[in-house]
Amino acid sequence: MTRRLAEVAARAGVSEATVSRVLNRKPGVAEATRSRVLTALDVLGYERPTKLRGERARLVGLVLPELQNPIFPAFAEALGANLAQHGLTPVLCTQTAGGVQEPEYVDLLLEQQVAGVIFAGGNYSQGDADHRHYDRLMHRQLPVVLINAAIDRLPFPRVVCDDASAMEQSMEHLLALGHERIGLVLGPRDHVPSERKLAAARQVAEAAGHPLDEELVVRSLYSLQSGQASAARLIERGATGIICASDPLALGAVRAVRRARLATPEDVSVIGYDDSAFMAVADPPLTTVRQPIEAMARAAVDFLMSQIEASMGPVDELLFEPELVVRRSTGPAKLPAADAKS
Numbered sequence: 001m002t003r004r005l006a007e008v009a010a011r012a013g014v015s016e017a018t019v020s021r022v023l024n025r026k027p028g029v030a031e032a033t034r035s036r037v038l039t040a041l042d043v044l045g046y047e048r049p050t051k052l053r054g055e056r057a058r059l060v061g062l063v064l065p066e067l068q069n070p071i072f073p074a075f076a077e078a079l080g081a082n083l084a085q086h087g088l089t090p091v092l093c094t095q096t097a098g099g100v101q102e103p104e105y106v107d108l109l110l111e112q113q114v115a116g117v118i119f120a121g122g123n124y125s126q127g128d129a130d131h132r133h134y135d136r137l138m139h140r141q142l143p144v145v146l147i148n149a150a151i152d153r154l155p156f157p158r159v160v161c162d163d164a165s166a167m168e169q170s171m172e173h174l175l176a177l178g179h180e181r182i183g184l185v186l187g188p189r190d191h192v193p194s195e196r197k198l199a200a201a202r203q204v205a206e207a208a209g210h211p212l213d214e215e216l217v218v219r220s221l222y223s224l225q226s227g228q229a230s231a232a233r234l235i236e237r238g239a240t241g242i243i244c245a246s247d248p249l250a251l252g253a254v255r256a257v258r259r260a261r262l263a264t265p266e267d268v269s270v271i272g273y274d275d276s277a278f279m280a281v282a283d284p285p286l287t288t289v290r291q292p293i294e295a296m297a298r299a300a301v302d303f304l305m306s307q308i309e310a311s312m313g314p315v316d317e318l319l320f321e322p323e324l325v326v327r328r329s330t331g332p333a334k335l336p337a338a339d340a341k342s
Contacts, residue, residue: 004046011040035087042112043089060304061109061117062090063102069222069248070276071291075120075147078297086305088115103133110136116143116304124150127190143307145300149192149317157307158317159300163196166289167243169324170271171204173287174241178333179269183216183239185230185249194219194245201243213237220249227252228259231270235260240268240333247272247279250286254329265331275325285327292320 005016012019014033021029022037029037039058060083064072072094080090091114093105100108102122109117117137123129124146134154137144144156149163174182184201186194198217205212216239220230227249231242235256244250250272257268264270264284272279275290299318 007044008037008040008046011044012036032087039087039089058088059091059112059114060088061093061105061112061114063093063095063105063109063117063119063122065095065102065121066222067094069246069274070278071247071274071293072120074276074293075297078293079118079120079300082298082301086301090118103130106133106136110140110142114142115308116145118145118147118300118304120147122146124154124156125192126188127151127192128188129190143304145303145307147296147300149196151192157303159296159303160317160319161291161296161322162319163193164200166273166322166324167197167200168204169322170243170273170289171201171208173324173326173330174243174269174271175204175208175210177241177269177330179241180210180333181213181216181237181239182210182241182243183218183231183234183237184212185218185220185227185234185242185244185253187222187245188219197245220245222246222249224248224252224255228256231256232260235262235268241271241330242268243271245273247274247276247286247288249273250288250329251282254282254284254286264329267334269330269333271324271330275323280327282329284329287327287330288325290323290325292322296320 005019009016009019014037018029018033019037022034035058042059062076062079064076067073076092083090091109091112093109095101123131124134125148138155146156146158148160150158171182184198186198188194202212215237216234218230218233220226227244231253234242242253244253250270253270254264257264257270262268272286272288275288279286279288
């Protein structure tokens with residue numbers, strides 16, 4: 001018992017006497033301090049005293065699709081910092097090929113009686129994916145927040161970077177530079193954010209008098225290798241500008257340009273999405289659309305707390321405006337040989 005008190009006290013940053021008061025439900029302990037002690041107890045794997053077992057753990061599931069794309073560790077860090085301000089501790093659940101997948105993580109989190117779950121990318125954004133585990137969350141009435149666009153039928157609040165605005169800014173940037181053959185590297189056809197981006201691209205291109213060539217729309221997995229393969233096809237079809245649905249896809253596109261013995265941006269301009277870590281020092285520095293990660297994370301945790309405290313009204317989507325960050329991977333469209341001579 002003495003060892004347990006010492007470990008919990010060290011983890012929570014309080015005295016052993018304070019831990020004892022919390023475990024024995026004695027008065028005189030601030031709610032934030034009490035929450036830290038209970039969270040420390042849960043994280044260390046100690047069983048709660050019988051009189052405290054009816055209370056939900058101060059843990060929050062944080063479910064991510066991967067960690068290879070730098071945007072997801074960035075979201076995890078921002079969300080974790082905001083959760084800590086409320087005395088909550090994230091339980092990081094990351095999917096890997098052949099490993100634990102999203103439905104299994106939901107079952108594990110339900111077993112742990114977490115206070116809520118935040119999803120930052122996942123099955124909710126794909127129409128053809130398995131969504132039955134979300135029904136289990138709805139049945140339990142567990143607080144849930146989704147980051148970025150989701151299929152319509154899910155009732156959870158969403159914190160969304162405006163996909164249409166992101167594409168509009170990217171298309172208008174390339175059109176202003178004289179590009180007419182603009183290619184898109186997007187996610188699968190059932191991927192809601194990609195479909196929003198595609199609809200916006202068509203609208204901007206039509207308004208500019210250069211209707212989008214559907215042969216220049218390629219579907220891809222979200223990896224550097226898939227981005228390279230997809231961009232290679234677009235280059236063969238004459239694209240002079242390529243807009244990608246993620247930064248890793250864009251880095252793959254830059255590699256495809258090099259493999260074609262061309263240069264970025266002299267021959268082919270490339271735009272990414274996210275403005276994830278190190279894009280400013282890529283070669284060339286990547287023009288990309290920045291998601292406001294800190295603001296989105298703060299809003300997601302606020303939504304979660306509103307549900308936990310039962311003070312939240314109906315919410316659909318809270319849209320955040322992205323920002324086009326122009327660097328050296330985009331430039332004027334290369335003139336055809338005949339025009340260059342004249």
